[in-house]
Amino acid sequence: MSYSDLAVLALSITVFFDLFIVRTQLLTKAIFWTSYAIIVPMQLITNWWLTSRFIVIYNPETMIGRRLAGAPIEDLLFGFSLILATMSTWVYVGRRMNAK
Amino acid sequence: MLVFTVAGSFWLEIALKVGVLRRIKRLAFTIIPVAIIFLAWDAYAISHKHWRFDETQMLGAVGPFRIPLEEYLFFIIVPIASVMTLEGVRQIKKHWSVGDSNEL
Numbered sequence: 001m002s003y004s005d006l007a008v009l010a011l012s013i014t015v016f017f018d019l020f021i022v023r024t025q026l027l028t029k030a031i032f033w034t035s036y037a038i039i040v041p042m043q044l045i046t047n048w049w050l051t052s053r054f055i056v057i058y059n060p061e062t063m064i065g066r067r068l069a070g071a072p073i074e075d076l077l078f079g080f081s082l083i084l085a086t087m088s089t090w091v092y093v094g095r096r097m098n099a100k
Numbered sequence: 101m102l103v104f105t106v107a108g109s110f111w112l113e114i115a116l117k118v119g120v121l122r123r124i125k126r127l128a129f130t131i132i133p134v135a136i137i138f139l140a141w142d143a144y145a146i147s148h149k150h151w152r153f154d155e156t157q158m159l160g161a162v163g164p165f166r167i168p169l170e171e172y173l174f175f176i177i178v179p180i181a182s183v184m185t186l187e188g189v190r191q192i193k194k195h196w197s198v199g200d201s202n203e204l
Contacts, residue, residue: 002150003145003150003151006141006144006145006150010141024199024200025199026199029196029197029198029199030193030196031186031189031190031193031196031197031198032186034189034193034196035182035185035186035188035189038185038189039181039182039185042104042105042108045104046101046104046105049101049104050101053157054154054157055101055153055154055157056151056152056153056154057151057152057153057154058150058151059149059150059151059152062148062149062150063150082134082138082178082179082182083182085134085137085138086130086131086134086178086179086182086183087182087183087186089129089130089133089134090126090127090130090183090186090200091198091199091200092200093126093129093130094126094200095199095200095201097125097126098200098201099201
């Protein structure tokens with residue numbers, strides 16, 4: 001699978017996980033989108049740093065080709081999935097612990 | 101990049117008393133499963149040449165599945181920073197629902 005395929009797959013899985021598996025439903029909450037809005041500029045800064053200095057080198061054959069802040073746009077989906085998966089798991093684990 | 105992320109988020113632990121590092125068990129139960137899945141993705145991407153790293157700009161330590169040390173740290177630090185951001189926003193907007201019944 002290409003990076004594009006994996007990025008879309010990861011996004012689909014994490015959205016499904018949040019909404020229907022653990023039902024944390026962060027995607028419907030202001031707290032998630034506010035946090036994400038804080039994080040995404042930071043991601044773009046680090047992406048720009050890592051790509052402009054050629055610390056991370058992406059293979060153009062495995063992605064759509066559009067770039068933002070030096071990194072493939074797929075990286076936004078990657079970041080979104082990582083952030084949503086983390087926050088959703090954090091809330092789910094917290095809910096389980098608080099229930100005890 | 102990792103230093104930037106730590107500097108950009110870990111001050112919330114002190115300034116806003118988000119208390120993320122104190123909740124180490126909850127943090128571990130969050131990070132470990134997420135990190136395993138995303139490291140599997142990283143291993144796949146490295147082996148299929150989706151991305152590679154400039155060895156001259158790395159610490160040089162490479163772990164299992166040819167994943168560099170920095171990448172292992174990335175999947176620990178970035179989730180911690182994400183949770184701290186979420187908890188930081190919660191401290192400012194206390195009436196916003198999170199859904200883990202910490203509220204009220």
